[in-house]
Amino acid sequence: MSTLPIPPLPDVIIEPLVRLALSEDLGRAGDITTDVTIPADTQMVATVNAREPGIAAGYDAARLAARIVDPNLEWEPLHNEGTPFEEGAELIRLRGLARSILTAERMILNFIGPLSGVATLTGKFVTEVKHTKARIVCTRKTTPGFRALEKRAVRLGGGVNHRLGLDDAILIKDNHIAAAGSIQAVLERAKASVGHLCSIEIEVDTLDQLQEALPFKPTAVLLDNMKPTMLAEAVSMIGGSCKAEASGGVNLKTVKAIAESGVDFISVGALTHSAVNLDVGLDYNG
Structure with a gap:
């Protein structure tokens, strides 16, 4: 779980995704159910409640969705992101026009549920390795458009981010080695081409490959599919x-033994590609 405050993502990063999600839901005519059933001046208080234990995430995108629907909605967090909660916990309180809350409801939950699922799964992996020095790391196996949000959720669950994209570090995989011809070829070219602040990591499948790579002093080696x-x-x-x-x-069954091998990091694609949506709901409170 997070030990230091993790700031929300800037609106400029997530606003295009949030607006796309809202426009997809509102379609061509808006929320016609709410508009015809709720008087325009009706006020409402509602809470986002947890229906199972977990770790909260996704508030930044959810809050932005609420604010785009109605800038006057009051948003009150009742439980901090990055900290565990039990079933029944109240996470957020909303106050304002009932039409606005009901229109924003699904988008709020569509961000908090999946992202809390990522944070919660990450927290389970982190717990399994807490007796070792190993850190749990996410990958680029993310939902298209959701990468920044999912990687933030991993951090809220106590994990560490790997590359955000192809442009922020060099990670030489098996296909790069095959296409270039050898480990020596790819590492010599990488070393000659990047500045001192750009990390270079190379994937190896065998101890012989590792031995070949080490003289080139990579920043890190990715030990792929090796037994503990x-x-x-x-x-x-x-x-x-x-x-x-x-x-x-x-x-979750193998990660403890992997961590006990002495590695520094363990990358887990499942954090983002297989996390289960955490069950949260929005309930009327008056």
């Missing part, structure tokens, strides 16, 4: 000369 015993041997070979990251075959 082989991971421990790889960590010994690395000897602290660079960071060791494990990937492949990672789940």
